[in-house]
Amino acid sequence: MDEEIGRPRLVVQTNSIAETDKEMPGIRKNEKISYRTVGPFFIIQLVKPGNLNALEGEDYIYLGELLELADKDPHVYFTVLQSSGRFFSSGADFKGIAKAQGDSSIEYASETSKWLSNFVARNVYVTDAFIKHSKVLICCLNGPAIGMSAALVALCDIVYSMNDKVYLLYPFANLGLVTEGGTTVSLPLKFGVNTAYEHLMFNKPFKYDTLCESGFISKNFNMPSASSEEFNTTVLEELGRKVEGLYLPSCLGMKKLLQSNHIDSLNKINSMEVNESLKYWVDGEPLRRFSQLGSKQRKHRL
Numbered sequence: 468m469d470e471e472i473g474r475p476r477l478v479v480q481t482n483s484i485a486e487t488d489k490e491m492p493g494i495r496k497n498e499k500i501s502y503r504t505v506g507p508f509f510i511i512q513l514v515k516p517g518n519l520n521a522l523e524g525e526d527y528i529y530l531g532e533l534l535e536l537a538d539k540d541p542h543v544y545f546t547v548l549q550s551s552g553r554f555f556s557s558g559a560d561f562k563g564i565a566k567a568q569g570d571s572s573i574e575y576a577s578e579t580s581k582w583l584s585n586f587v588a589r590n591v592y593v594t595d596a597f598i599k600h601s602k603v604l605i606c607c608l609n610g611p612a613i614g615m616s617a618a619l620v621a622l623c624d625i626v627y628s629m630n631d632k633v634y635l636l637y638p639f640a641n642l643g644l645v646t647e648g649g650t651t652v653s654l655p656l657k658f659g660v661n662t663a664y665e666h667l668m669f670n671k672p673f674k675y676d677t678l679c680e681s682g683f684i685s686k687n688f689n690m691p692s693a694s695s696e697e698f699n700t701t702v703l704e705e706l707g708r709k710v711e712g713l714y715l716p717s718c719l720g721m722k723k724l725l726q727s728n729h730i731d732s733l734n735k736i737n738s739m740e741v742n743e744s745l746k747y748w749v750d751g752e753p754l755r756r757f758s759q760l761g762s763k764q765r766k767h768r769l
């Protein structure tokens with residue numbers, strides 16, 4: 468940030484994979500997720516609109532690693548999540564889940580061992596990265612978000628929407644799963660206990676009206692005919708103006724204090740959720756249902 472004339476100027480520091488590789492040797496490439504820093508903003512973008520930005524286990528791990536990167540960068544104050552195309556993210560990739568099940572190259576001692584590796588460890592890691600993230604997490608919701616991705620959206624501090632078509636769906640009951648990604652705590656917290664029950668038990672999307680009434684969405688940019696790219700650019704420009712003149716360490720200090728309200732219950736539930744879920748994976752019901760989803764025999768009611 469250039470504050471010579473008292474106004475921060477947004478400077479693109481890096482936005483190519485080659486550049487980031489040079490700076491961050493521990494981080495590998497990921498074709499579905501890009502990242503760059505612009506002034507005080509660390510921007511993570513989902514860039515696989517073809518499958519509605521569905522993410523595999525490794526992609527969720529990558530998200531967690533990027534959050535750690537943003538955490539460590541002293542010039543970063545805000546971590547901004549963006550996406551592309553018509554969905555923010557359609558959640559766990561059913562093809563990835565089928566791959567984990569069919570992979571005969573790894574011999575697991577038991578089904579428990581397999582799902583500890585393919586589900587528990589990954590989920591707990593990325594959820595923890597979001598729960599403890601020290602920078603202000605901003606989500607630019609260009610479209611609907613589902614499942615684990617929607618859980619991560621619910622862990623963000625500020626959410627902007629592109630239009631009134633956005634929704635969040637937590638289809639755990641339809642997929643033979645239980646709440647994950649901290650949603651046991653985050654949804655009652657953000658929507659109220661009874662509203663969370665109604666939507667979780669009956670696999671009902673949180674539509675725009677509920678997202679607004681509850682204050683989950685801080686601002687609707689109301690860009691019904693814009694592309695996600697235009698929305699992302701508009702939000703970033705507005706954020707640039709909003710941070711002008713601010714003492715940004717104050718923002719991090721307040722984030723730490725606000726985070727302290729719920730961090731203990733989120734940490735506790737992260738472990739409880741994955742341990743409860745493990746039984747379901749070992750039993751096999753989620754696999755059966757994900758496979759039906761992949762072959763379009765099963766649909767979510769939207």
Ligand SMILES: CC/C=C/CC(=O)SCCNC(=O)CCNC(=O)[C@H](O)C(C)(C)COP(=O)(O)OP(=O)(O)OC[C@H]1O[C@@H](n2cnc3c(N)ncnc32)[C@H](O)[C@@H]1OP(=O)(O)O
Pocket residue numbers: 517518519521524557558559560561562586590613614615616638642760766767
């Ligand atoms: C780690 C375990 C954690 C699990 C927690 C979860 O994340 S649970 C949530 C899992 N995700 C879902 O249940 C969503 C599945 N997708 C859908 O229900 C529908 O695609 C949709 C999101 C309601 C959108 O429907 P629409 O009719 O608008 O589009 P399509 O179905 O035609 O989808 C377009 C292409 O995108 C592919 N795709 C969509 N979602 C996923 C996904 N989750 N995994 C992989 N691929 C996905 C879809 O197959 C289409 O691709 P084509 O090649 O064009 O067929």
